[in-house]
Amino acid sequence: MAITSIKNLKEFSTNNDRFEGAHTLCPGCAHSMIVRELMNCTDDNLVIASNTGCLEVSTAVYPFTSWDTSWIHIGFENAATAVSGAEAMFKARKKKGTLKDNDASVKFVAFGGDGSTYDIGFQWLSGAMERGHDFTYICLDNENYANTGGQRSSATPIGAHTSTAQAGTHSYGKKQKKKDIVAIMAAHDAPYVAQLAPNKWKSMAKGFQKALETEGPCFINTVSPCCTEWKFDPKDTINITDLATDTLMFPIYEIINGHELNILYRPKNVLPVEEYLAAQGRYKHLFKPENKHVIEEIQKNINEYWEMLQRREEARV
Amino acid sequence: MQDLKLKAAEKRGIHQLGGDELVGWDEVTQGIILTSFEGDASDIVHKKAEERNYSDFNSYTATVASWRVKKPVFNIDVCIDCQNCWVWCPDTSIISRDKQMLGIDYDHCKGCEVCVEVCPTNPKSLLMFGEQEDLETALSQWPEKKKKEK
Known part of the structure; x- marks a missing residue:
């Protein structure tokens, strides 16, 4: 395993990018920041599969590809399936000694959006995790189906306006809570599960390296602010991510072997969730007086979840 | 074969x-x-x-330069090579070699302004200018160092 140095940004920047520009992701999209970081934190050969989603449609616009590694796309739900098949074949051929380079170190990675991870590809992902293939699944969580016009997914948090859960006189947007995918994946007894954010580049790179090094199925959920559907200025992508981690809307933590929980980032000043909500157009309606109870509920949920994480970190169960 | x-x-x-x-x-x-x-x-x-x-x-052989209305301009005199812009550029458009920031790849830059936003120097070493502006005029308009407000 050839991992590259992430001691500081200067050393990290000596890596040669394997994800090329001129893809058609929106300006300021966090997807490509996350993908670039994953591909820069290792020197190994990568075999990557992508679910259908923003990342797939915009990095493989025929006749162009933005990937400098082996990359495959099949269906909306099949990244985990495709990559586990490739991994099984690699292992079998390595055993037989029929590979071109039998000592080559290859890592298997799958990318999916939140739609294909939380909803459509969930069954396939769960199956691949259970079978215990040696791969890393990375969910780029932008909390809606951004590729098809911002429909609600089960990753959309309560109170958010989406094109199929609209805010108006009779509704305050989505009424259901977000699914806790990290806990579900940890319940598969996966050796490494984490939730990371691109603004904390070092903890993210560390998490990626850990996941690639670990044998067995690893799952990483990353927050990926979507300037188009969250309705903020493209330049604020990192600022919004800062707010998301500082208000604890997206706590950064890892779970090892299904029970050892470590919190990777504790904000010095925990900000009230209003600051995160006010920065985005999709929560605009929550600041009307009749929707005040939704903000209170969001804050209550965050506090309860943070409390739970801290207790679990202490208890190691 | x-x-x-x-x-x-x-x-x-x-x-x-x-x-x-x-x-x-x-x-x-x-x-x-x-x-x-x-x-x-x-x-x-x-x-x-x-x-x-x-x-x-x-x-890499394609270009998205036509997406841009404003472009980031890089001032090498102010830059401290912190590489913040490199790690957060979504379009692989920051040319960084041997720990040094060298410039911007205008073929692939979409003008999202993330690099300007994360630049920590005072004044910023990356600023947005109109697409038609040339480098010399842009550099001549660079702001002075701002004093900290007490």
Whole structure:
């Protein structure tokens, strides 16, 4: 395993990018920041599969590809399936000694959006995790189906306006809570599960390296602010991510072997969730007086979840 | 051997790209293979972008410069090579070699302004200017160092 140095940004920047520009992701999209970081934190050969989603449609616009590694796309739900098949074949051929380079170190990675991870590809992902293939699944969580016009997914948090859960006189947007995918994946007894954010580049790179090094199925959920559907200025992508981690809307933590929980980032000043909500157009309606109870509920949920994480970190169960 | 492979691919409806003419997107039947590089690509991770042998299918050879209304301009005199812009550029457009920031790849930059936002120097070493502005005029308009408000 050839991992590259992430001691500081200067050393990290000596890596040669394997994800090329001129893809058609929106300006300021966090997807490509996350993908670039994953591909820069290792020197190994990568075999990557992508679910259908923003990342797939915009990095493989025929006749162009933005990937400098082996990359495959099949269906909306099949990244985990495709990559586990490739991994099984690699292992079998390595055993037989029929590979071109039998000592080559290859890592298997799958990318999916939140739609294909939380909803459509969930069954396939769960199956691949259970079978215990040696791969890393990375969910780029932008909390809606951004590729098809911002429909609600089960990753959309309560109170958010989406094109199929609209805010108006009779509704305050989505009424259901977000699914806790990290806990579900940890319940598969996966050796490494984490939730990371691109603004904390070092903890993210560390998490990626850990996941690639670990044998067995690893799952990483990353927050990926979507300037188009969250309705903020493209330049604020990192600022919004800062707010998301500082208000604890997206706590950064890892779970090892299904029970050892470590919190990777504790904000010095925990900000009230209003600051995160006010920065985005999709929560605009929550600041009307009749929707005040939704903000209170969001804050209550965050506090309860943070409390739970801290207790679990202490208890190691 | 090569011919046999091509024939087998044709039988299964897979169009091998490279060399021959390009198939239209609506003619693709079962799947398609695009090669990112010409020739051997096994050591690509140790090669810088300018040393690589990109094929026509690699999006590195394409450009999205027309997406931009404003462009970031880089002032090397103020830069401290912190590489914040490199790590957070979504379009792989910051040219950084041997721990030094060298400039911006205007073929791939979409003008999202993230690099300007994360620049920590005072004044910022990256600022947005109109697309038509040339480098000298932009640099002559650079703001002075701001004093900290007490």
